[in-house]
Amino acid sequence: MKPVTDPIRWGVAGTGGIAASFVRDFAALDDGEITAVGSRSAASAQAFAAEHDIGRAHGSYEELAADPEVDVVYVAGIHPVHAPQSCMFLDAGKHVLVEKPMALNAREADAMIDAATRNDRFLMEAMWMRFNPAHVEMMRRVDDGAIGEVRRVIADFSFALPMDEHHRLWDRDKGGGALLDLGIYPVNLAWWLLGEPHRTEVAGHVSATGVDDEVTLLCAWDGGATAALTAGLRLPGTLAARVEGTTGSIEIPAPAHATDRMTITAGGASETLESESVGLRHQVVEVHRCLRAGERESPRMPLATSRAVLARFDQIRAELGVRYDAD
Ligand SMILES: NC(=O)c1ccc[n+]([C@@H]2O[C@H](COP(=O)([O-])OP(=O)(O)OC[C@H]3O[C@@H](n4cnc5c(N)ncnc54)[C@H](OP(=O)(O)O)[C@@H]3O)[C@@H](O)[C@H]2O)c1
Incomplete structure (x- = not known):
């Protein structure tokens, strides 16, 4: 190019x-x-x-x-x-x-x-x-072995949004649903840390408007790592995340996708990382x-990863029974 x-x-x-x-x-x-x-x-x-x-x-x-x-x-x-x-x-x-x-x-x-x-x-x-300074610093620390081998990711992006059939998040014709809009952040966090999971199981709920309004994903990697990821439109969730490794953990406070601080705990000591301001x-x-x-393309957000996430979402939506006209 x-x-x-x-x-x-x-x-x-x-x-x-x-x-x-x-x-x-x-x-x-x-x-x-x-x-x-x-x-x-x-x-x-x-x-x-x-x-x-x-x-x-x-x-x-x-x-x-x-x-x-x-x-x-x-x-x-x-x-x-x-x-x-x-x-x-x-x-x-x-x-x-x-x-x-x-x-x-x-x-x-x-x-x-x-x-x-x-x-x-x-x-x-x-x-x-993936470009937010706090997350970039987190990945640098993880790559340096700050918490050992990552074994578990727990992450949520859920809030209570009053049902309004015309709101883009509730409207199937506007691509509504929690998974594509909100779940994409916990999923990206887990995939960034661990790569594409070998297995993903889903439980969830579909609204009267035909979109997923609650989604819980259980992900497993061949090496034994796991993730529990949630997204929803019907309840105020933690909006937080936690990454657990063999020698330590990282707490990512709400909103976990857009934070300027996180806490790393390892070897009995905690350190709070404060980063440059959040922003687009x-x-x-x-x-x-x-x-x-x-x-x-950017090596930080490869097209193959964006595409693979959507392919996994296609399977998850098929299991839940959520279909867009473009499917
Ligand atoms: N990165 C983030 O943190 C973040 C946050 C919020 C949203 N988003 C993403 O940004 C996108 C837009 O979200 P938003 O909250 O900005 O949405 P929005 O304000 O509801 O709408 C954005 C634009 O979409 C167009 N649009 C609305 N209804 C349409 C329709 N029926 N047909 C064709 N175009 C229509 C309109 O553009 P015109 O009327 O000007 O043509 C509207 O200004 C979403 O895909 C969302 O996932 C990202």
Whole structure:
């Protein structure tokens, strides 16, 4: 892939909650610029551009794809638009950072990876936890043997969200459900530490709207390590995580996917790690590094891993009886 030279120019696809957080956080970087925003509606794009001081507002995603002042697009719409929009932007020659989950299923992820390969463009799932300074430091300590061999991961991402059939998390047509939106964090934590599990068993509950609103996963690795991972929309969970090794443990306080501190206990002593602030910008630093180096994907969030997580989710949803139109 041909390296992108300065300045790296971003387009934001979507004008919702995470798009606004991304733009606010991007402002803390002294590298790259957001030159354009796109939306289904011109009014929404213009309002977002005015609020965030973005020069170009497009009233369709096709217009954003055709904008010559954009090198890389952040796909920030609801889950079902991730795959079709990413493929469109890649085919238009843009690089793409796509919100989690990368797609609704593994088949869609394959189409996106094909589009990135075919067009020789960068593609990454915006799994920002893998770039969060506290988690990066945790992985460094684990790799250095701070808690011995990792044997067990316990992690939760559950909150009580009042049932509203139009809310994207409760609406099957909007890719609703706890697993894809919330469970993806505990699963990424466990897979990052231990790799892909050899076995995953699921128990859960499906809402009247047809989405998984409670999910408990039991994962097993051939070497004997295990994980208990939970996600849900119907109860306030701990939102915390705990990693246990043969000589110590790590407590990750709530919210475990976005924390700036954790406690390592080993050999009878505890140490609290405090890190640089949490934010969506740390993943942008990695996107810029990859684009400047001409790397088509990030080794920290490989496409094969994003795709394998979705393939496992496909099996889990089939067992629970949750089906999207894209399946
Ligand atoms: N990294 C994180 O911490 C984090 C946090 C929250 C969400 N997310 C991810 O970000 C994505 C968006 O979440 P959000 O909370 O920002 O969602 P949101 O505010 O409900 O919607 C985001 C955008 O999706 C588009 N959209 C909404 N309904 C649509 C429909 N029926 N058809 C087509 N497009 C539609 C809209 O864009 P336009 O109207 O402008 O076209 C909307 O602005 C999700 O995939 C989620 O997993 C990530």
